[in-house]
Amino acid sequence: MTRFAPNPDFVIHLGNARPAILSHEYARKYKGKFILRFEDTDPRTKTPIKEVYNLIKEDLKWLGLRWDEEYIQSLRMNIFYETAFELIRRNGAYVDTCDIEESKRLIKEGKGCPTRSNPVEWQVEQFEKMIEGYYSEGEAVLRVKTDLNHPDISVRDWVAFRIIDTSKYPHPLVGDKYVAWPTYNFAVSVDDHLMGVTHILRGKEHMQNATKQMFLFKHMGWKYPTAIHFGRIHFEGFIMSKSKIRELISKEPDKYWGYDDPRFGTIRGLRRRGILAEAIKQLILEVGIKGTDTRITYTNLAAINRKILDEKAHRIMFVSDPARLTLEAPNKLEAKVPVHPSIEDYRRYIVSPGDTICLNKPDIKHGTVRLLGLGNFVIKEGKLHYLGSSLTEVKEKKIPIIQWVPCNNSIPVTVYKPEGLELESDRGYAELGITNYRVDDKLQFIRYGFVRIDSKDNDEVKVIFAHE
RNA sequence: GCCGCGGUAGUAUAGCCCGGCCAAGUAUGCGGGCCUUUCGAGCCCGUGACCCGGGUUCAAAUCCCGGCCGCGGCACCA
Numbered sequence: 001m002t003r004f005a006p007n008p009d010f011v012i013h014l015g016n017a018r019p020a021i022l023s024h025e026y027a028r029k030y031k032g033k034f035i036l037r038f039e040d041t042d043p044r045t046k047t048p049i050k051e052v053y054n055l056i057k058e059d060l061k062w063l064g065l066r067w068d069e070e071y072i073q074s075l076r077m078n079i080f081y082e083t084a085f086e087l088i089r090r091n092g093a094y095v096d097t098c099d100i101e102e103s104k105r106l107i108k109e110g111k112g113c114p115t116r117s118n119p120v121e122w123q124v125e126q127f128e129k130m131i132e133g134y135y136s137e138g139e140a141v142l143r144v145k146t147d148l149n150h151p152d153i154s155v156r157d158w159v160a161f162r163i164i165d166t167s168k169y170p171h172p173l174v175g176d177k178y179v180a181w182p183t184y185n186f187a188v189s190v191d192d193h194l195m196g197v198t199h200i201l202r203g204k205e206h207m208q209n210a211t212k213q214m215f216l217f218k219h220m221g222w223k224y225p226t227a228i229h230f231g232r233i234h235f236e237g238f239i240m241s242k243s244k245i246r247e248l249i250s251k252e253p254d255k256y257w258g259y260d261d262p263r264f265g266t267i268r269g270l271r272r273r274g275i276l277a278e279a280i281k282q283l284i285l286e287v288g289i290k291g292t293d294t295r296i297t298y299t300n301l302a303a304i305n306r307k308i309l310d311e312k313a314h315r316i317m318f319v320s321d322p323a324r325l326t327l328e329a330p331n332k333l334e335a336k337v338p339v340h341p342s343i344e345d346y347r348r349y350i351v352s353p354g355d356t357i358c359l360n361k362p363d364i365k366h367g368t369v370r371l372l373g374l375g376n377f378v379i380k381e382g383k384l385h386y387l388g389s390s391l392t393e394v395k396e397k398k399i400p401i402i403q404w405v406p407c408n409n410s411i412p413v414t415v416y417k418p419e420g421l422e423l424e425s426d427r428g429y430a431e432l433g434i435t436n437y438r439v440d441d442k443l444q445f446i447r448y449g450f451v452r453i454d455s456k457d458n459d460e461v462k463v464i465f466a467h468e
Numbered sequence: 469g470c471c472g473c474g475g476u477a478g479u480a481u482a483g484c485c486c487g488g489c490c491a492a493g494u495a496u497g498c499g500g501g502c503c504u505u506u507c508g509a510g511c512c513c514g515u516g517a518c519c520c521g522g523g524u525u526c527a528a529a530u531c532c533c534g535g536c537c538g539c540g541g542c543a544c545c546a
Binding site: 005006007009039040041042044045046096100137138140141143150151152153154155158159161162163164181183184185187188203204205206207208209211229231232236283286287288290291292293294295296297299300303304306307309310311313315317336337338341342370371372373374391394395400401402403444445446447448449450468 | 470471472473474475478479480481482495496497504505506507508509510538539540541542543544545546
């Protein structure tokens with residue numbers, strides 16, 4: 001039994017995909033169950049966003065992850081309250097009504113707020129007051145009794161419940177219904193136990209949390225699950241940080257496209273860029289569960305993606321930076337452009353003498369060229385002189401085979417290329433065959449690279465460059 | 469500073485628990501060749517690593533100790 005427990009305050013990125021994919025994979029491998037649980041118990045500093053719950057579900061589905069159970073913590077508040085009362089009755093927690101700074105100091109000294117030693121009845125009464133709204137923010141917290149001499153100060157009597165003024169910070173799902181909110185460590189422990197989670201796979205930033213949570217498990221007489229912690233993923237050249245992305249979007253809303261901007265390392269961003277779910281999965285599985293940090297480059301992801309895409313992506317001729325040349329031939333010629341090298345299917349075009357053909361400017365210097373699917377030509381004084389269609393000659397003389405497009409019978413295309421935080425664009429023309437494809441289809445522009453169709457209408461197609 | 473985790477080629481990973489078959493496998497990258505109606509894919513060749521120092525042992529990437537480096541945590545965040 002494994003789980004993925006995101007905070008719905010932002011969409012997930014490649015780094016979050018790691019625990020999700022590994023937990024899912026682990027559960028499937030051992031025929032266990034996989035749970036999706038939204039951890040939204042902080043309406044104040046990590047305010048959940050209503051639409052994000054669904055965006056995350058969409059992302060997980062897109063990644064091919066299926067969950068057996070789904071929970072939302074903010075809808076389980078009564079369970080948390082009940083468990084807290086039980087914990088208090090077991091003498092495992094106390095209400096701290098000291099001043100924040102004061103109790104911090106006392107804990108540091110290994111003492112804790114004097115209310116720690118008040119009788120259980122007093123604690124129950126005080127916790128009821130916390131739930132009912134008697135205390136306001138900062139006036140009271142419920143602390144779990146731990147080792148007051150623990151070397152890690154943060155472990156000492158950690159906070160299980162605090163007051164959040166939901167009239168000021170309403171929760172997107174339950175509004176201002178509750179003011180006493182469980183902290184991550186409390187909610188996660190209760191839910192992991194109640195839901196029967198046996199294996200926790202998560203980042204190493206949670207290591208100390210395991211230490212904290214074990215005190216609670218011990219008080220309650222529960223068995224702590226097996227926890228595996230792995231290092232972080234540095235996705236070179238991509239921004240993954242939630243707060244950073246949020247800042248960028250709000251600062252320059254015109255420059256960025258939102259959660260799915262292909263310059264971001266979000267799952268939606270990668271998807272929009274033409275990365276396949278399968279590639280992300282393979283990458284994460286390959287990286288595995290090592291405790292060290294991992295530096296992943298886009299080249300790495302692209303390599304996996306290319307391998308999968310190559311078999312499927314149809315080929316299209318696209319000419320950027322066009323040079324216009326006039327066709328010189330004795331009669332009309334029929335071009336047969338292969339749709340894909342491994343299938344016997346061609347797009348046919350007729351070109352006539354006098355037509356203007358667009359070639360990639362740098363290709364002109366070759367002098368003699370083979371226009372893919374059409375024939376061999378020599379370039380002279382702005383004209384393309386037809387030499388024949390012999391392929392053996394092309395091979396013998398190593399004549400370059402290049403892409404081309406009839407200038408006046410083509411579709412304007414804009415290619416967006418994410419380069420760090422910039423989005424470069426490349427304009428050019430693609431053969432008419434591109435109109436057969438739909439938004440989200442992935443294509444290979446011959447001798448250019450793989451792209452994903454982002455939008456299209458009758459007279460223009462916009463694509464996003466994935467990789468070479 | 470204190471607590472914790474980890475260090476295998478440019479990058480990622482296998483091997484480490486249970487020492488020998490590891491003069492270290494795989495993928496990607498990079499260099500070269502073959503093939504191909506793409507500068508893509510495929511095939512072949514090459515490139516390149518056990519953080520350092522001690523110890524244990526017939527034998528250490530693997531076990532022990534010290535150092536160095538990287539990372540995480542030290543919240544009324546998750």
